[in-house]
Amino acid sequence: MRVLLCDDDLGRWAPGHVGTMDPEALALAYAYPELTEGQSWVRANFISSLDGAAAGDDGRSASLNTGADRDVFALLRALSDVILVGAGTARIEGYQRATVRPPWLEHRAGRPAHPTVAVVSRSGDVPPQLSRARDNAGEVLLVTCERAGNEAVDLARRTLGEGNVIVEGEASVDLASALDALASRGLRRILCEGGPHLMRDLTASGRLDELCLTLAPTLVAGDHPRITAGASVTANLLPRLLIESQGTILGRWSRP
Numbered sequence: 001m002r003v004l005l006c007d008d009d010l011g012r013w014a015p016g017h018v019g020t021m022d023p024e025a026l027a028l029a030y031a032y033p034e035l036t037e038g039q040s041w042v043r044a045n046f047i048s049s050l051d052g053a054a055a056g057d058d059g060r061s062a063s064l065n066t067g068a069d070r071d072v073f074a075l076l077r078a079l080s081d082v083i084l085v086g087a088g089t090a091r092i093e094g095y096q097r098a099t100v101r102p103p104w105l106e107h108r109a110g111r112p113a114h115p116t117v118a119v120v121s122r123s124g125d126v127p128p129q130l131s132r133a134r135d136n137a138g139e140v141l142l143v144t145c146e147r148a149g150n151e152a153v154d155l156a157r158r159t160l161g162e163g164n165v166i167v168e169g170e171a172s173v174d175l176a177s178a179l180d181a182l183a184s185r186g187l188r189r190i191l192c193e194g195g196p197h198l199m200r201d202l203t204a205s206g207r208l209d210e211l212c213l214t215l216a217p218t219l220v221a222g223d224h225p226r227i228t229a230g231a232s233v234t235a236n237l238l239p240r241l242l243i244e245s246q247g248t249i250l251g252r253w254s255r256p
């Protein structure tokens, strides 16, 4: 891996690491900023083809993945307290409870061994593979809204645990309130793994601090989703870090 650009006043990455992006340097490059009491940081992570597709012909993002992207995907999970994911992505991508593996385990010191997955759903329908118990894996929370109705919320409480359901908002999840609810549980390093509809709503909420975007060196054409979907919303971000690895470009973009 080689660093193409580093203009970062947020992380703890040192320029001396240029050209030597071993796991330790990579972890510093993607470190969350120091957070003050009660503050949280919302980072999103996506992969896109060169022509802007967020999924390949199988309807999943896995067909776009490269080795460098898989490494950073796993690292970002290890650095996070909670993985926020839309129910659509959780269903399509077959999400399970999260597990952190070597070489990233050391980043869990002083925290639960694995990050929590918080699945965002309007219907309150938790994908079954997330409800299922999994050895040596993180917790699951449902983040939903009034529209889900009592039956779905009660079912989720019985399945996931009484305290593992957050209800914020009416027709849709009020993401700003939901992020505050996560922070009040100590889940302040937030990693949103999409998908496009959740990413759009997160952008509209004004609470997106940072986008980690992998550009896969591939054209796929076809009719595929982009990394955002839904009504227009604009957020301007600045490049903080660009890394190249075997043709894959990995970047961190954050608020000015």
Ligand SMILES: NC(=O)c1ccc[n+]([C@@H]2O[C@H](COP(=O)([O-])OP(=O)(O)OC[C@H]3O[C@@H](n4cnc5c(N)ncnc54)[C@H](OP(=O)(O)O)[C@@H]3O)[C@@H](O)[C@H]2O)c1
Pocket: 045, 046, 047, 048, 053, 054, 055, 059, 060, 061, 085, 086, 087, 088, 089, 090, 092, 093, 120, 121, 122, 123, 124, 125, 145, 172, 173, 174, 175, 193, 194, 195, 196, 197, 198, 199, 201, 225, 229
């Ligand atoms: N390239 C990448 O990095 C990447 C990352 C993630 C996903 N993807 C791709 O994106 C596609 C899926 O797209 P998608 O837009 O359907 O994904 P999504 O945003 O994960 O799922 C949409 C669903 O999430 C819930 N949701 C989202 N925002 C909500 C809000 N504000 N309030 C309440 N519920 C909310 C709703 O769930 P309910 O239906 O349960 O109400 C909604 O139907 C797949 O092809 C996947 O592979 C790509």
